[in-house]
Amino acid sequence: xxxxxxxxxxxxxxxxxxxxxxxxxxxxxxxxxxxxxxxxxxxxxxxxxxxxxxxxxxxxxxxxxxxxxxxxxxxxxxxxxxxxxxxxxxxxxxxxxxxxxxxxxxxxxxxxxxxxxxxxxxxxxxxxxxxxxxxxxxxxxxx
Amino acid sequence: xxxxxxxxxxxxxxxxxxxxxxxxxxxxxxxxxxxxxxxxxxxxxxxxxxxxxxxxxxxxxxxxxxxxxxxxxxxxxxxxxxxxxxxxxxxxxxxxxxxxxxxxxxxxxxxxxxxxxxxxxxxxxxxxxxxxxxxxxxxxxxxxxxxxxxxxxxxxxxxxxxxxxxxxxxxxxxxxxxxxxxxxxxxxxxxxxxxxxxxxxxxxxxxxxxxxxxxxxxxxxxxxxxxxxxxxxxxxxxxxxxxxxxxxxxxxxxxxxxxxxxxxxxxxxxxxxxxxxxxxxxxxxxxxxxxxxxxxxxxxxxxxxxxxxxxxxxxxxxxxxxxxxxxxxxxxxxxxxxxxxxxxxxxxxxxxxxxxxxxxxxxxxxxxxxxxxxxxxxxxxxxxxxxxxxxxxxxxxxxxxxxxxxxxxxxxxxxxxxxxxxxxxxxxxxxxxx
Numbered sequence: 001x002x003x004x005x006x007x008x009x010x011x012x013x014x015x016x017x018x019x020x021x022x023x024x025x026x027x028x029x030x031x032x033x034x035x036x037x038x039x040x041x042x043x044x045x046x047x048x049x050x051x052x053x054x055x056x057x058x059x060x061x062x063x064x065x066x067x068x069x070x071x072x073x074x075x076x077x078x079x080x081x082x083x084x085x086x087x088x089x090x091x092x093x094x095x096x097x098x099x100x101x102x103x104x105x106x107x108x109x110x111x112x113x114x115x116x117x118x119x120x121x122x123x124x125x126x127x128x129x130x131x132x133x134x135x136x137x138x139x140x141x142x143x
Numbered sequence: 144x145x146x147x148x149x150x151x152x153x154x155x156x157x158x159x160x161x162x163x164x165x166x167x168x169x170x171x172x173x174x175x176x177x178x179x180x181x182x183x184x185x186x187x188x189x190x191x192x193x194x195x196x197x198x199x200x201x202x203x204x205x206x207x208x209x210x211x212x213x214x215x216x217x218x219x220x221x222x223x224x225x226x227x228x229x230x231x232x233x234x235x236x237x238x239x240x241x242x243x244x245x246x247x248x249x250x251x252x253x254x255x256x257x258x259x260x261x262x263x264x265x266x267x268x269x270x271x272x273x274x275x276x277x278x279x280x281x282x283x284x285x286x287x288x289x290x291x292x293x294x295x296x297x298x299x300x301x302x303x304x305x306x307x308x309x310x311x312x313x314x315x316x317x318x319x320x321x322x323x324x325x326x327x328x329x330x331x332x333x334x335x336x337x338x339x340x341x342x343x344x345x346x347x348x349x350x351x352x353x354x355x356x357x358x359x360x361x362x363x364x365x366x367x368x369x370x371x372x373x374x375x376x377x378x379x380x381x382x383x384x385x386x387x388x389x390x391x392x393x394x395x396x397x398x399x400x401x402x403x404x405x406x407x408x409x410x411x412x413x414x415x416x417x418x419x420x421x422x423x424x425x426x427x428x429x430x431x432x433x434x435x436x437x438x439x440x441x442x443x444x445x446x447x448x449x450x451x452x453x454x455x456x457x458x459x460x461x462x463x464x465x466x467x468x469x470x471x472x473x474x475x476x477x478x479x480x481x482x483x484x485x486x487x488x489x490x491x492x493x494x495x496x497x498x499x500x501x502x503x504x505x506x507x508x509x510x511x512x513x514x515x516x517x518x519x520x521x522x523x524x525x526x527x528x529x530x531x532x533x534x535x536x537x538x539x540x541x542x543x544x545x546x547x548x549x550x551x552x553x554x555x556x557x558x559x560x561x562x563x564x565x566x567x568x569x570x571x572x573x574x575x576x577x
Contacts, residue, residue: 006524008517010554036526041552043523064517064555068524097525115524 001069001119002136003051007044008064011037019044019063026057031139032102032113047072047102047113049140069119072134073126074109075101082112088129089114094122104138111139145261145293146254149401150456157457161404162196164429169193169202172435175220178209179437199404199427200415204438210240210380219243221432231279232379242281242379243433249288251430255385255399256289262388262397263348263373265319267294270345272312274322274330275353277301281383282353286321289385295319302326309334309341316345320370324351324360328496329560331367342369350375352384355464355482359489361393363496374463380439381426387461395448395460402430405461406438407446410468418447423468424461442468444480472500472568474511479544481567484513487539493521493532497558503571512549513540519555 009015016035023030031047048054051067058065075081089096097115104111111134116122123133144150152160169190172179182203183190193199210218219226226243244252265271271290275282283301290297300311302322308330311317320327327349334341346368352375364372376396377384386403387396398405406415407422416422424443428435444467448460466480481500489496495516503510515536522528529552537550559566 004524006522008521008523008529008552008554010552010557038526038530041529043526043529045524059519062554062556064519064521064523066521066523068522097527 001123002047002072002113002134002139003067004070004113004115005046005048005051005054005058006066006068007046007058009042009044011040011042016042016044018061019058022057022061022063023048023054026053028054028057032100032111034100036098045098045100045113047139051140068115070113070115071119071123071126072139073112073114074104074132074134075112076131077109085112085126085131088126088131089116089122092121092125094118094125104134144456145258147455150258150397150458152401152457154457157400158196160401161429162193164401165196165199165404165427166190166193168427168429168431168435169437171432172220172437176218178213178218179205196404199406199438202427202438204413204425204440205436206440207240207380207442210242211238214238215241216243218436219434221245226433228284229279230281230284230379230383240380245432248431248433251402252285252382252385253288253292255382255402256285257292258289258399259350259375259385259388260286260289260293260295260319260321262375262390263319263350263371264391265290265293265295265348269293269318270296270298270316271319271321272298272300272308272315272317274300274302274308274320274326275384281377281379282321282323285377285383285385286350290321305329305333306337309337309339312341312346313339313344318345318347320346320349320368322349322351323353323561324356324364324372325354325561327351327364327368327372328360331364332556341367344369346370348373350388352376355466355480357482357486357489358463359486360496363489376461376464378441378443380436381428381441382431386426389463390452390454390456392452392454394452395462397452397454397456397458397460400458403428405447405459407461408440410444416446418449418459421446421465424464444468472502472511474509474546474548479546483544484540485567487543488515488536491532491536491539493518494536494552495519495555497556497560498567499558499569500567501569501571509572510549512551514551514553514558516555516558517552 029049033046036043055065094116099114101112126133173190186203225245227246228244232240273286277283331341348371361372373389375388377386387398389396404427406425408415410423424441424445426439443464445461445464472479495518497516499514501512541547
């Protein structure tokens with residue numbers, strides 16, 4: 001299971017810039033960042049090299065931040081690769097709340113992040129289907 | 144009990160004492176305070192005609208404007224050479240009012256606050272941290288003299304410098320905290336940020352007052368601070384803190400009836416209502432020398448809780464104040480007290496009990512929005528969960544208040560924390576259209 005940092009933001013100008021500045025000043029390096037928003041507020045989800053440290057500095061800087069468990073999957077580099085992954089989850093009745101994609105630190109593969117209801121079971125199911133579930137160590141330092 | 148001879152006296156003895164003291168007070172103000180002389184004369188009331196406590200209902204009321212008009216010393220009933228202290232109201236709702244105390248008033252105030260602290264179980268072995276503001280506000284010095292009278296170790300830290308407050312609480316072995324409930328919550332939050340869990344400290348009771356608070360807030364204070372949380376009541380025009388306090392039964396505040404006569408009146412008709420019915424709280428002081436008040440309309444809404452209390456005190460209890468007639472917001476014709484919103488919020492997991500009601504103008508229409516902090520422990524990643532939370536807050540406010548109000552979720556700790564009375568209503572209606 002991979003630790004994702006989520007931050008609640010009011011939709012005010014400059015708030016996202018502040019967030020990234022706080023992380024940058026603390027020497028936290030981001031691997032992926034995804035913003036979801038409504039008219040009134042937004043949620044920033046990010047994968048970074050030191051999730052615990054990121055939450056600590058964000059909270060000290062007055063942000064509401066939390067850690068959630070998501071699964072990371074190395075998606076096969078061929079047409080239909082992502083469809084196969086989602087197919088496996090769908091067959092097992094595992095609902096995907098949201099997903100986003102980034103290139104792995106080594107640059108070799110695309111990595112998809114999935115937020116599912118039951119990440120433990122999803123990991124097991126995917127592994128069983130021969131899909132590579134990425135270990136946290138490949139993405140960040142476990143702090 | 145600090146003074147069981149009074150606090151547990153029989154109702155007959157108490158009423159005889161009240162009548163005697165009331166007569167003396169009415170005579171004192173009639174002779175010394177022009178405002179009362181005029182009011183009594185206009186109403187055709189003569190102090191020596193008072194034959195029973197029920198006759199009090201024929202005496203004219205006193206309102207805050209009377210005190211404002213007499214600013215600063217016009218309502219004092221003692222010569223200035225006998226006054227040893229003055230306090231003043233904060234003046235947030237208009238011209239400030241000034242109250243004066245004789246040496247005897249200060250003595251009695253100490254006794255009454257000692258009773259209040261004893262209600263929280265305080266003894267001379269306790270260490271009391273007084274985080275109410277010291278100064279013209281009655282809170283700090285009021286509790287201070289009571290704590291010393293009882294013989295507690297008294298820490299006059301006043302408000303502010305919250306991290307230092309936490310350090311003092313820990314290092315000095317504080318067992319009782321006196322603060323506004325909103326500041327007590329801030330102290331708990333700050334302690335956690337400093338890596339200190341207040342529940343691990345010797346702190347065991349809190350006397351909280353100076354702003355209305357709810358039963359849910361009590362649960363939260365008791366759980367996060369690990370204390371017995373009791374409500375204390377007072378207002379500077381009547382005395383300051385020490386007018387009434389909850390005992391450990393936590394079911395209503397015993398009014399110190401040997402010093403104050405409480406009435407509950409219908410705010411419209413101004414007629415007294417029977418025990419048990421809600422109305423505006425009216426106080427008459429019967430031992431004060433500096434500035435007695437006669438049938439003072441507090442604007443606070445409460446009721447008398449009928450029946451005796453298991454603690455043995457015979458003084459009648461008033462229910463915790465649920466709002467003030469002048470804090471009351473009229474939103475699209477519905478009466479709303481900020482404390483009702485707090486009651487709703489403290490019952491919803493995922494939101495913090497910090498909120499602000501923001502009033503603005505959209506064109507010519509009043510627009511109301513409640514800003515609510517998302518709790519620090521909420522998992523922020525799902526938009527759906529946040530929207531669900533927002534809808535739940537809206538729906539529960541709508542169901543409790545019978546009115547629909549916009550709810551805006553704001554970032555944790557973004558609503559300004561108060562070191563004294565929390566500012567729950569932000570009125571932007573006179574600052575142009577939004």
